[in-house]
Amino acid sequence: xxxxxxxxxxxxxxxxxxxxxxxxxxxxxxxxxxxxxxxxxxxxxxxxxxxxxxxxxxxxxxxxxxxxxxxxxxxxxxxxxxxxxxxxxxxxxxxxxxxxxxxxxxxxxxxxxxxxxxxxxxxxxxxxxxxxxxxxxxxxxxxxxxxxxxxxxxxxxxxxxxxxxxxxxxxxxxxxxxxxxxxxxxxxxxxxxxxxxxxxxxxxxxxxxxxxxxxxxxxxxxxxxxxxxxxxxxxxxxxxxxxxxxxxxxxxxxxxxxxxxxxxxxxxxxxxxxxxxxxxxxxxxxxxxxxxxxxxxxxxxxxxxxxxxxxxxxxxxxxxxxxxxxxxxxxxxxxxxxxxxxxxxxxxxxxxxxxxxx
Amino acid sequence: xxxxxxxxxxxxxxxxxxxxxxxxxxxxxxxxxxxxxxxxxxxxxxxxxxxxxxxxxxxxxxxxxxxxxxxxxxxxxxxxxxxxxxxxxxxxxxxxxxxxxxxxxxxxxxxxxxxxxxxxxxxxxxxxxxxxxxxxxxxxxxxxxxxxxxxxxxxxxxxxxxxxxxxxxxxxxxxxxxxx
Numbered sequence: 001x002x003x004x005x006x007x008x009x010x011x012x013x014x015x016x017x018x019x020x021x022x023x024x025x026x027x028x029x030x031x032x033x034x035x036x037x038x039x040x041x042x043x044x045x046x047x048x049x050x051x052x053x054x055x056x057x058x059x060x061x062x063x064x065x066x067x068x069x070x071x072x073x074x075x076x077x078x079x080x081x082x083x084x085x086x087x088x089x090x091x092x093x094x095x096x097x098x099x100x101x102x103x104x105x106x107x108x109x110x111x112x113x114x115x116x117x118x119x120x121x122x123x124x125x126x127x128x129x130x131x132x133x134x135x136x137x138x139x140x141x142x143x144x145x146x147x148x149x150x151x152x153x154x155x156x157x158x159x160x161x162x163x164x165x166x167x168x169x170x171x172x173x174x175x176x177x178x179x180x181x182x183x184x185x186x187x188x189x190x191x192x193x194x195x196x197x198x199x200x201x202x203x204x205x206x207x208x209x210x211x212x213x214x215x216x217x218x219x220x221x222x223x224x225x226x227x228x229x230x231x232x233x234x235x236x237x238x239x240x241x242x243x244x245x246x247x248x249x250x251x252x253x254x255x256x257x258x259x260x261x262x263x264x265x266x267x268x269x270x271x272x273x274x275x276x277x278x279x280x281x282x283x284x285x286x287x288x289x290x291x292x293x294x295x296x297x298x299x300x301x302x303x304x305x306x307x308x309x310x311x312x313x314x315x316x317x318x319x320x321x322x323x324x325x326x327x328x329x330x331x332x333x334x335x336x337x338x339x340x341x342x343x344x345x346x347x348x349x350x351x352x353x354x355x356x357x358x
Numbered sequence: 359x360x361x362x363x364x365x366x367x368x369x370x371x372x373x374x375x376x377x378x379x380x381x382x383x384x385x386x387x388x389x390x391x392x393x394x395x396x397x398x399x400x401x402x403x404x405x406x407x408x409x410x411x412x413x414x415x416x417x418x419x420x421x422x423x424x425x426x427x428x429x430x431x432x433x434x435x436x437x438x439x440x441x442x443x444x445x446x447x448x449x450x451x452x453x454x455x456x457x458x459x460x461x462x463x464x465x466x467x468x469x470x471x472x473x474x475x476x477x478x479x480x481x482x483x484x485x486x487x488x489x490x491x492x493x494x495x496x497x498x499x500x501x502x503x504x505x506x507x508x509x510x511x512x513x514x515x516x517x518x519x520x521x522x523x524x525x526x527x528x529x530x531x532x533x534x535x536x537x538x
Contacts, residue, residue: 225444
């Protein structure tokens with residue numbers, strides 16, 4: 001058993017299912033162990049029978065719809081179909097804290113990188129953020145846990161619903177894709193104000209993801225299934241290439257040095273070039289600065305087999321060693337296994353009219 | 359390299375300490391700096407002091423070259439559109455160099471963010487992907503689909519590492535962030 005666990009990593013995940021109880025799945029052993037994650041909120045003790053019955057009736061129909069792990073991995077934060085937030089201990093699977101966050105079904109839960117702020121999207125058209133207490137404090141008393149609400153983001157004018165929400169890399173911004181609408185909204189968390197509405201293709205966007213440390217946002221088009229990427233475009237700065245490079249607004253007459261354009265004998269030029277090539281270039285030393293501060297990171301092996309990775313261009317293997325570019329209009333079935341198309345298409349015109357087939 | 363608010367803070371602190379651009383300029387040239395302010399020749403300690411300040415400024419100036427990042431920390435325009443089948447689901451890995459996307463036909467595609475090209479395709483699901491989750495180290499990827507299954511992929515060889523079946527479609531499957 002020990003020897004096995006060396007090769008097979010112990011992995012654990014939380015899964016929420018459609019109209020079923022959520023499970024915590026442990027993959028340590030060859031046969032996975034599933035444990036039910038409770039969805040009944042923790043209620044205060046009461047002597048009143050009527051209240052208790054009412055609560056039991058309410059809680060009976062409740063399902064866990066979203067499960068995420070708190071940043072330490074010691075707790076699961078779960079959202080339910082009745083708008084409750086439950087904090088569950090991963091070891092004992094007991095609900096240690098519950099809070100009624102809203103009235104509707106909770107559809108998305110997200111944490112900032114630090115795990116201190118929780119983002120909740122629910123079907124009541126309001127996005128909420130909550131401050132998460134330090135759940136791994138040694139003297140944590142479940143009765144004193146508080147989950148104070150910080151902001152509410154909503155569009156009161158258009159009464160928009162939100163498909164999906166995401167935090168920015170630092171948690172400073174909140175982004176959301178809109179239901180039945182094309183824009184992405186970005187709010188700033190400090191003041192809770194709307195800073196930007198991103199316009200994109202004329203298409204409703206579904207899942208959105210913010211890059212873990214760049215100002216880069218990826219979203220999936222619901223209809224075409226294209227992945228759109230928003231980021232900051234930086235103007236070209238030629239002076240960044242060389243420190244003595246000066247950008248000029250107008251033409252300037254250049255005064256050259258005395259020997260700048262002298263013609264040297266070919267033999268001497270060759271000699272100079274060869275001399276330069278004698279310099280030893282250090283290609284072995286690894287630059288420490290480019291390494292990510294100590295954390296063991298995995299590098300995915302590169303695939304050299306184009307057939308497996310078929311990137312960028314639409315290539316088809318015609319025979320061994322020959323490829324030909326896919327002609328437009330060929331194999332454009334929607335997501336049909338082999339006929340996959342990948343395209344880096346900055347032009348909007350490219351591939352218009354695809355994905356209409358249903 | 360992460361360019362976040364800490365960099366901005368560090369730079370503005372430096373500027374304050376040196377008293378704006380004038381301070382910056384004089385620090386870059388040891389002779390002018392010392393002669394103007396102290397009127398005495400360069401000596402060992404002052405030189406090493408100057409060296410540390412200069413290094414700090416070089417770092418700050420290098421950051422300045424990419425000042426667009428410092429000024430704006432939320433995206434503005436569409437810069438790329440990538441497509442592989444019909445994607446329904448997205449997730450960046452922890453380091454931010456790969457983006458996993460799940461498709462309607464059950465294929466999981468891993469994109470390289472630097473080149474915006476496909477790095478891997480993982481075939482195993484037959485129904486639409488509902489959720490993706492990366493392991494902390496970035497080697498494993500958990501995908502769940504409407505077909506009542508979740509697969510843990512090993513990206514070392516691109517093969518499925520484990521498969522779990524449920525009795526209902528799986529909405530969300532999240533890996534414990536502190537898995538070994």
